Amino acid sequence: MDLLEEYRRATMFFESGDPGGAARLLEPIVAAEPENASVRQLLARAYFASAQLVRAEEQLRALLEIDPSDHYAHHVLGRTLERQGRPEEALGSLRIAAAMRPDNDDYRAALRRVEARTGGRPR
Structure with a gap:
């Protein structure tokens, strides 16, 4: 398998509105x-984007283990937790980002x- 070519295909799928x-395509590359x-x-x-939020959370936490200074990963993790109905947990990541x-x-x-929803109180 040509990983770079598969990554390019996956990017094309994502950009064309097919995140699933x-x-x-990305799972075997990771x-x-x-x-x-x-x-x-x-x-x-x-x-x-495909509402596989538990899987998104797993990948984002792995990203933050690799690079804790990844502001975008913190933001998307916060958004993921928010979408899962866990706004108090989301606050920390959103504040960092x-x-x-x-x-x-x-x-x-x-x-x-999220602060308005939680009164600014983290979990």
């Missing part, structure tokens, strides 16, 4: 290259939304 198809953050991030996004990128409107909006 992208995930199926298995072959578990430390490849780019592939793992796209897999996490594909899972998130917003602190790392205070100029990012999406990060600040997600944080404000």
